[in-house]
Amino acid sequence: MSESQSVTFVRAMLRKGSSVLGASPADEAPDPDSVPDWRYREDSADTLLMRAIRYSALGPIFYRVAAFPKVYIGFLVANGSAGIVPVLSTTILGMLLNVFAVWWVVRGRGIRAKTSGRLMYADLAVGVVLTTIVAVAAPAEIQPFAVDVAWTWMVGTVALWTLSFGLPAACLLVIAAVPFRAFLTWVGGLPLDHPLAMSRSVGCMVALVVAMVTTAGILILLGVGTRFALGIGMRRGQRAERLRTQRVMHDSVLQTLEAMGLEAPDDDSAAAERLAEMRATARAQAAELRRELTGPDAPSARGLAADLAEVATEMARDGLRTQLVAAETEQDYRLSHARRTAIRDAVREALRNTVKHAGTKQVVLRVEECEGGVAVIARDQGTGFSMLDRPPGFGISQSIMARLAEVGGRGTIDSQPGRGTRVTLWVPH
Secondary structure, three states, rough: OHHHHHHHHHHHHHHHHHHHOOOOOOOOOOOEEEEOOOOOOHHHOOHHHHHHHHHHOHHHHHHHHHHHHHHHHHHHHHHHOOHHHHHHHHHHHHHHHHHHHHHHHHOOOOHHHHHHHHHHHHHHHHHHHHHHHEEEHHHHHHHHHHHHHHHHHHHHHHHHHHHHHHHHHHHHHHHHHHHHHHHHHHHOOOOOOOOHHHHHHHHHHHHHHHHHHHHHHHHHHHHHHHHHHHHHHHHHHHHHHHHHHHHHHHHHHHHHHHHHOOOOOOOOHHHHHHHHHHHHHHHHHHHHHHHHHHOOOOOOOOHHHHHHHHHHHHHHHOOOOEEEOOOOOOHHHHHOOHHHHHHHHHHHHHHOOOOOOOOOEEEEEEEEEEEEEEEEEEEEEEOOOOOOOOOOOOHOOOOOHHHHHHOOOOEEEEEEOOEEEEEEEEEEE
């Protein structure tokens, strides 16, 4: 996002609140008049982003939970037990309502935009009712201090409105709070020019302005931080998708083309049979490539041993005789679909490397429990190679090592010239 786009985005955040974050991350800042609203139910939007935005409302709510007892203690120190009943009742009720609000925000599934707006107005109404009751019920001599306690709710309301509706709506709420604070002084039986009432009223209004400005800063940080994180996530997702495409092309198309290009002693005498084999291989590869392009395989009920047996059968078409030493156990079925798929595809790549480079047509494939996971060892008695003279190519580094690392596993290769190759692939349960 460029500097001008960032400025436009920040302005949109301040105008409309956190609803601007509901816009899909793009190179350009969202149009503040056309962005989707985060308050719609999460089943129609990005669940993770919607939850992150919704949880921002916890800030003002937690403020109330912490501020109510703090302000009440200050009231007791300054006034003793005078007017304690309405003030204590307001403190307890305010804390209980906000503790419930915390539970509801954390556990809820999200709400529709109209319902969210009604809740904001309901929150404002609760604050108006609480402060009015305290102003009327408290003795006149300590009434301004009593109103300060109930005013904690109004401070949280201004913060919530800033987050939900934006800075203009919060400014209107602060302006409306001026005559309302004067009304509270009047219904409490004090003249509007009472020195104590005026000083406490100014303090209450300053608290609202501080809450609005602080929340606006938090809103900007939330918006910019979220967009920045989404940008990183998109770039990493694009990189992962490119890598997946490269693996598909390397593990399927490229390997098949190379296999087709290998010469066989009976190419001339059995040309028809070789052509039929190539066509069958091409059809099988086309089907496999189509499955890869349409998305990941659906989870199956069979275990890893059955997957490896299928890979061994597939490699037999290229002339590789695989001796599979494995027994399906309960532990075999504990592997997740992602880990089973990763180790299956890594084994396929290891066996293809055996066909191309080992100079042998036999390999032993053994499955065993190891270090809290499953290890698959592919061992051949081929020509072997030096790891120093032949650095890992794409097949080893990406189709084997990186693929296993993505699911928490690892792969090791032990080979020496003339002593064959041992490939160990491991994934945790």
